[in-house]
Amino acid sequence: MRLTFLGAAMMVTGSSYLIETGEEKFLVDCGMFQGSKAISAFNRRDFPYNPAEIDYVLLTHAHIDHSGLLPKLCKAGFKGPIYATKVTTELCGIMLPDSAHIQEFDAEIENRKGKRAGRKPVEPLYTVPDAYDCLKQFSAVSYDKEISLSPNVRVRFRDAGHILGSAMVEIWITEQGQTTKLVFSGDLGQPDQPILKDPVTISDADYVIVESTYGNRRHERYDREEALAQIVNETIGRGGNIVIPAFAVGRTQTILYYLHKLLKAGKIPDVPVFIDSPLAISATDIFLHNPQEYDNEAYDLYCRQRDNPLRLPQLVFTRTAEESKAINNLEKPAIIISASGMADAGRILHHLKHNLWRPEASVLLVGYQAQGSLGRRLLDGAKRVKILGEEISVKAKIYNLDGFSAHADQEQLLTWLSHFENKPAQVFVVHGERDTSEPFATLIAERLGFAATIPGYGDAAVIAGREWQLEKSQLITIDPALQQFHDYLTRLESVYAAYRLRLERMVAADAGKLPEIVRRLEKINAFVQKTLGDL
Secondary structure, three states: OEEEEOOOOOOOOOOEEEEEOOOOEEEEEEOOOOOOHHHHHHHHOOOOOOHHHOOEEEOOOOOHHHHOOHHHHHHOOOOOOEEEEHHHHHHHHHHHHHHHHHHHHHHHHHHHHHHHHOOOOOOOOOOHHHHHHHHOOEEEEOEOOOEEEEOOEEEEEEEOOOOOOOEEEEEEEEEOOEEEEEEEOOOOOOOOOOOOOOOOOOOOOOEEEEEOOEOOOOOOOOOHHHHHHHHHHHHHHHOOOEEEEOOOOOHHHHHHHHHHHHHHOOOOOOOOEEEEOHHHHHHHHHHHOOHHHOOHHHHHHHHHOOOOOOOOOOEEEOOOHHHHHHHOOOOOOOEEEEOOOOOOOOOHHHHHHHHOOOOOOEEEEOOOOOOOOHHHHHHOOOOEEEEOOEEEEOOOEEEEOHHHOOOOEHHHHHHHHOOOOOOOOEEEEEOOOHHHHHHHHHHHHHHHOOOEEOOOOOOEEEEEOOEEEEEOOOOOOOOHHHHHHHHHHHHHHHHHHHHHHHHHHHOOOOHHHHHHHHHHHHHHHHHHHHHHHHO
């Protein structure tokens, strides 16, 4: 068989893997590439295979970096089934049309600019009707039930504990009388997360394809409820709003769960909580209608105590743009949860524009903030940021609670891998930047004694039983010089943040020097951010 890595290889997004046997071809995931222009340009490329020849797709979960190119695949000729869990199927029912709407909107904006510049019009990657056509090909499967997709391929979906409905996939492939087992981790969640069950452990595989988003770090260990309560109480005490950029699926519901517990225990005051994201509202509704997927604690609350863990007396869902804008006219403090999670787009920008300059307000970051994102700049201590074309002074208090991440950290990933009792022939480390995947692969070898490889985009593993060899990519990838420059600027961005803090401490005794130093540093940072965006 041949396993080709067509996304999330030495990068975080675009998860997609092509498996070819002598009898069939199928994909695990078909995700969208997200990030810099050099990365997102992959979405515009033709698929490096004929979509009409793909027999089926196995989808690990609904996040767009795993599912987002499925409508494009179907539009290009794929007619087979897309196998996913029940909740993943339901979540894709709202997320793919939402993604299509974004594609249409972005193409419209690009064409307005292009028309004035004399450029040819561009087409959206896919349209809303394309997304709804794609949804007709979904086929829901149950967790833990082994199914035969052909005489030579059997699969089983296992709970990955990342978001509701997320799965790791076990695949048994028989060729010439010999069966080889592959395990795709998908995105692995942290143990002991609210609502979600812990990731299932698996004890045997010939080949493991494991994610490494947080492969080079450990999440902080602290009492999340107490930390959240302290931030809410301090901010309300100052008379300010708490603005939380949060991913619509997963993180929003986690925050709601904790707020519910805190309010019930009397640890936070009764203030309005706004969910200002149509997608998050629809996703929350799907969460509410699938309590069979909850962990024991959440299930007990919902089904036995009749206490809905995602409902609050003061919870307000805002669907329309007018309702969203009205939030910024409130005279009393509120908690505002809105997308996107990295504060790069969507309604959250308006709330940040109206709150960042207020010293009484707080911004709470609860997820991974990619290099170059607005969330990352706030996390790194930016004093001024540009939002919707306007320079905004950052006076609000910026908090970061990375323990809310939906991804397992380095130790949790290693613990999951340690449950493989029979040493895999190879572990392929994916879904991580190079500076994350490389130290993680080294740890896998040192701590577990497993051979680990980091494949690049387009690389292929040619597998015969437990023997294999890696064929380097014949596909066009990002220009090495361009990628090297991008990596350099990314490092420069981190150095800038650290250097700035150091300078602020140095001139603390003579505040008169600070404005000029900060002004110069802001010019440097503006250049870095613009160049990263252009790349």
